[in-house]
Amino acid sequence: xxxxxxxxxxxxxxxxxxxxxxxxxxxxxxxxxxxxxxxxxxxxxxxxxxxxxxxxxxxxxxxxxxxxxxxxxxxxxxxxxxxxxxxxxxxxxxxxxxxxxxxxxxxxxxxxxxxxxxxxxxxxxxxxxxxxxxxxxxxxxxxxxxxxxxxxxxxxxxxxxxxxxxxxxxxxxxxxxxxxxxxxxxxxxxxxxxxxxxxx
Numbered sequence: 383x384x385x386x387x388x389x390x391x392x393x394x395x396x397x398x399x400x401x402x403x404x405x406x407x408x409x410x411x412x413x414x415x416x417x418x419x420x421x422x423x424x425x426x427x428x429x430x431x432x433x434x435x436x437x438x439x440x441x442x443x444x445x446x447x448x449x450x451x452x453x454x455x456x457x458x459x460x461x462x463x464x465x466x467x468x469x470x471x472x473x474x475x476x477x478x479x480x481x482x483x484x485x486x487x488x489x490x491x492x493x494x495x496x497x498x499x500x501x502x503x504x505x506x507x508x509x510x511x512x513x514x515x516x517x518x519x520x521x522x523x524x525x526x527x528x529x530x531x532x533x534x535x536x537x538x539x540x541x542x543x544x545x546x547x548x549x550x551x552x553x554x555x556x557x558x559x560x561x562x563x564x565x566x567x568x569x570x571x572x573x574x575x576x577x578x579x580x581x582x
Contacts, residue, residue: 430497453492
């Protein structure tokens, strides 16, 4: 009887170990919307408000989290940048391997200098980019960005802006890998970034 109980216990333990091995060997499931055939993220060069040019291709070796918005945005943009701040803080020492980039959809009001000042209010390492419509137009188009300026008149300075709210994640090889909808949990962004950093 004792031997039966012993072998039953051993069998249960072996079963639990096998189940644990199966669970822990499962491939990681990305949390964002995965681009099934990753491709080189559309490249661009824009002024960063600190007297330098930001070149996306120059970020190879780093993961890039990219978002389009504007500095007078009342809700979506500050919420998203606050999420970026949480992600960066929780990455710890790995944070220096990630670029957090915010590109304006409202260049009439958002100069490069204004963008730089705005993003630094969330984190000094964040990158704010602007330019004129000739520079920004191809970038918006390449990333499928929707924007609409609701101006009452040509000299209206207090207009509202409608814009798309997708986030884009570029891996260290420069490939566009994932997109996220507004309100994606910080944990999801964090886990996907950590996974891509491990892959290099």
